Amino acid sequence: MKWLEVFLTIDRRIIFAVVGFVLVLPIIFPFGFRTPVTPPTQKLYDAVEAIPARDKALTISVDYAPQTEPELHPMTIALLRHAFSRRKYVLILALYVQGLGLAEDALRTVVGEFNERATSPADSILYGRDYVFLGWQPPPVIPILGMGTSIRGVFPRDYYGNETDTLAMMKEIDSYSDMDLLVSISGGTPPVWYVAYAQSRFGIKVGAGITAVSVADFFPYLETGQFSGMLAGIKGAAEYEELVARNLGLEDRRKAMEGMSSQAAAHIAIMAFVILGNIGYFAKRKRRP
Amino acid sequence: MKRTFPLGIVLVTGLLGVVPFFVPHPIVQQADDIIRNKLLRIISMFALILGLGSLIRHNIEKIRRKNEHWPYSYILFGSLVITAIIGVGGGIDGAGRLPTVVGGFRFDIQTLYANIVVPLGGTMFALLAFFMSSAAYRAFRVHTLTAALLLISAFVVMLGMVPLGDFLGLRFSEIGQWILTVPNTASKRGIMIGVALGVIATSLKIILGVERKWLGGER
Numbered sequence: 134m135k136w137l138e139v140f141l142t143i144d145r146r147i148i149f150a151v152v153g154f155v156l157v158l159p160i161i162f163p164f165g166f167r168t169p170v171t172p173p174t175q176k177l178y179d180a181v182e183a184i185p186a187r188d189k190a191l192t193i194s195v196d197y198a199p200q201t202e203p204e205l206h207p208m209t210i211a212l213l214r215h216a217f218s219r220r221k222y223v224l225i226l227a228l229y230v231q232g233l234g235l236a237e238d239a240l241r242t243v244v245g246e247f248n249e250r251a252t253s254p255a256d257s258i259l260y261g262r263d264y265v266f267l268g269w270q271p272p273p274v275i276p277i278l279g280m281g282t283s284i285r286g287v288f289p290r291d292y293y294g295n296e297t298d299t300l301a302m303m304k305e306i307d308s309y310s311d312m313d314l315l316v317s318i319s320g321g322t323p324p325v326w327y328v329a330y331a332q333s334r335f336g337i338k339v340g341a342g343i344t345a346v347s348v349a350d351f352f353p354y355l356e357t358g359q360f361s362g363m364l365a366g367i368k369g370a371a372e373y374e375e376l377v378a379r380n381l382g383l384e385d386r387r388k389a390m391e392g393m394s395s396q397a398a399a400h401i402a403i404m405a406f407v408i409l410g411n412i413g414y415f416a417k418r419k420r421r422p
Numbered sequence: 423m424k425r426t427f428p429l430g431i432v433l434v435t436g437l438l439g440v441v442p443f444f445v446p447h448p449i450v451q452q453a454d455d456i457i458r459n460k461l462l463r464i465i466s467m468f469a470l471i472l473g474l475g476s477l478i479r480h481n482i483e484k485i486r487r488k489n490e491h492w493p494y495s496y497i498l499f500g501s502l503v504i505t506a507i508i509g510v511g512g513g514i515d516g517a518g519r520l521p522t523v524v525g526g527f528r529f530d531i532q533t534l535y536a537n538i539v540v541p542l543g544g545t546m547f548a549l550l551a552f553f554m555s556s557a558a559y560r561a562f563r564v565h566t567l568t569a570a571l572l573l574i575s576a577f578v579v580m581l582g583m584v585p586l587g588d589f590l591g592l593r594f595s596e597i598g599q600w601i602l603t604v605p606n607t608a609s610k611r612g613i614m615i616g617v618a619l620g621v622i623a624t625s626l627k628i629i630l631g632v633e634r635k636w637l638g639g640e641r
Contacts, residue, residue, distance in 0.1 A: 404580060
């Protein structure tokens with residue numbers, strides 16, 4: 134059937150238009166599917182749950198840039214909501230300078246949500262008491278290795294210019310031995326750097342939040358137990374949001390869940406184009422063997 | 423001397439980077455601490471200055487020679503100067519000496535970052551979705567059995583990455599997880615072990631001075 138060969142030469146502008154349409158439409162009319170929680174996400178959630186509150190810290194390393202913000206930022210926000218609602222100590226830092234603004238944005242968002250609901254200082258989230266933003270210290274190997282001996286040595290001042298050792302929380306937290314889990318959220322290889330330099334030498338547990346395109350590269354670390362858990366792409370973020378909302382009763386905005394509808398539609402559109410292309414290919418091959 | 427001195431530096435610093443992982447003696451650990459927390463920080467600051475200087479020189483040259491897209495270099499200089507002044511003078515959220523609010527309009531460094539850099543970066547990366555769709559349509563042809571297997575695996579993993587597969591009761595999420603956990607991990611592990619052995623061998627060759635290409639030509 135010669136007419137089927139038209140599927141071999143679909144103009145790329147048509148493909149762009151269809152993909153654009155299917156990405157935008159679900160943002161306006163979301164499907165609202167529920168996301169089943171996969172084991173890597175559940176493992177990370179359990180690892181955060183297991184951190185002894187007001188004793189050891191959760192450290193979040195914001196190692197992504199604005200390019201991957203839509204996929205990775207919801208992970209940082211969901212982790213912060215989880216940690217703050219369980220009253221865990223939180224340390225936050227960035228290995229790249231681009232991560233600073235994003236970490237600041239995530240903190241403002243989540244601290245704002247909690248403090249809006251708070252009725253007293255006791256149930257508020259306070260800087261220096263509940264969390265500390267360490268900032269950025271180049272090159273990455275300095276904080277990764279340096280935090281094994283002294284956080285205050287690597288970050289004598291925090292992101293806001295306060296002397297680190299004057300902050301109440303930092304009197305109890307000064308090295309990896311005072312942390313229970315470090316989660317590196319990144320579009321690149323920083324989670325592996327933490328495994329190679331920090332875990333191998335100081336024994337810190339490492340979790341990862343990564344983009345969907347790099348999932349295949351990181352699964353071996355999860356299988357060996359070097360990662361205590363992993364959030365894989367926007368789906369991982371949506372699963373974590375689901376766990377936080379379901380188990381902790383937090384009904385704040387879930388951006389990853391909103392993005393899932395667009396991602397589902399885009400995946401189906403891409404698969405449809407690939408199938409059409411192959412229909413055209415087989416029609417042509419059948420006619421001219 | 424021009425070759426021996428750099429080789430000596432590489433030998434010493436290379437060994438100092440490796441030894442603290444295996445020798446827990448306090449002297450070794452303290453030396454490592456000084457190298458990491460003091461020496462490396464000073465060197466990295468020089469690298470930052472060098473990078474900035476190189477960027478400025480490259481763009482001045484571009485404007486002088488009127489190379490392709492030279493007017494954009496003026497935008498770079500404008501952005502560099504404005505953000506530096508606002509960042510240094512205005513502080514992170516406008517708490518510095520420089521006023522960063524005019525009426526209700528804020529232009530502190532965090533506001534600029536969140537409202538200019540983040541949307542621009544996100545937009546650039548979002549274009550990838552369009553190019554990937556077009557490339558997948560053109561490249562994914564079932565020419566052979568292996569191509570068919572690749573296509574089926576890709577479809578299962580793609581459906582596993584969205585809730586639709588599970589919504590239809592087809593458990594794509596579980597099958598996708600299995601593909602990533604078992605065949606993917608097995609092949610990746612083999613590649614990673616091979617790469618790691620190659621990296622160790624090359625690093626040792628560089629540290630011990632066997633591999634000298636990084637020194638440049640014979641001049």
